[in-house]
Amino acid sequence: MSSALENKVALVTGGSHGIGRAIAERFARDGAAVGIGFAHDETAAHDAVERIRANGGRAFAVHTELGTDGDAARLWEAFDEAGHEHAEDGKLDILVNNAAKGSFARLAELAEEDFDKVYAASVKAPFFITKLALPRLRDGGRIINISSLAATLASPQMIAYGAAKAALDAFTLALAKDLGPRGITVNSVAPGVILTRNNASLRDNEQAAAQVVARVALGRLGQPEDVAGIAAFLASDDGGWVTGQVIDASGGTAL
Template identity: 55%
Template sequence: MAAHLDGRIALVTGASRGIGRAIAERLGRDGAFVVVHYARDDAAAREVVATIAGAGGQAAAVRAELGTPGDIGTLFAGLERALRDAGREVALDILVNNAGIGLPATIEQVDEAGFDRVFAVNVKAPFFLTQRALPLLRDGGRIINVSSGVTRVAFPEGIAYASTKGALDAFGHSLAKHVGPRGITVNAVAPGVIDTDVNAGWLRDNPGAQATVAEWSALGRVGQPADVADAVAFLASDDARWVTAGRIDATGGARI
């Protein structure tokens, strides 16, 4: 297990599966105590915590459904309990805003309820979660937002979702200037299509879809959660101390 994040505390939202799980496990292997946030699946969250522990790391799970009333208060009450139970200081060094939902719809198909929901989870939640985290975030900390490659290419079939990720990018850019005097960096990682459980139905068991997605990439393959997690791990490390207000395109060069 790498140890360059020893003594640091990380909160990863949406960490019970997919990209969030890969990020949590990678930061755990690098030595961080990882707070695994999740919305509903207790068993999946416990599995992530157990996997981190099995690799020699430390973690705890905290449940809170983002985009609902009281979500931020619930999350941070759980985080504080988890850290105290583990004998840790109630503090943070790394915040990864990964949790998000999609909305596969064109502008003609989007209704107000769907629009409000995707913005509540993808924009409002990370905004106020970060606001709540800032007093706990130690100087020299890291904030990493998981954006999307669809802010670089047109995505009319998911226009509201793409708009949320554009808003998240703008949020991070301004936040980097605001927290820079404290030595805190703020960056984004933008994945493309990744082989996760969310995409399993149309991608993982569909050779034709896999071939199409691979063709989009300059590297000729479908992205894996670890591809994104490793980019996040770099931004969380001391090696990225002079990188802020940046964005790592983790699409494998899709549609360049």
């Protein structure tokens, strides 16, 4: 097991599935104790924890539904309760804001209620989770926000989601400037189409998959581990001179 993140403590929101889980598993392999945030799928979260532990890593599940009133405070309360063996003082070194809510509606069909849900989970929650994390985050720490190519590539069918991720990128830029004096780096990672459960239909639809691949310079669909590798670099000492950036993790989509 690598020691790139030895003695570090991390929290990954939305860590029970997909990109979040891949990041959590990678951080654990690199030596960190990882809190796996989840909202609904307790089975998947505990499976992720057990898998990490079976491989010699350290992990714990942190249950909070984001996008609801008081979610940020509840998240850190759950972190303290579940992670006391690994973070006795409540401190951490790495925060990954991965959890988000999608929307597949053009503006003409977008309900105001759905817009509010997207922003509550994808923008408001990361803002205030991070705000409450500031006294917990050790100097020299890392904040990694999982954005999306939808923030910069026209996606009318995901207009609310793309706008939310663009807001997250603006947050990244301002926060990097704000936290620079503490040696804390803040970056966004912007995946393209990644083979997660949200895109599971691509596994069985060869035509649709081929259309996506045709736009990717590297000629294949992305995997969660592709994004996790970038996050691991940013979390490591090697990533310590990178801040305020939105890093494309799309394999060169629509170049």
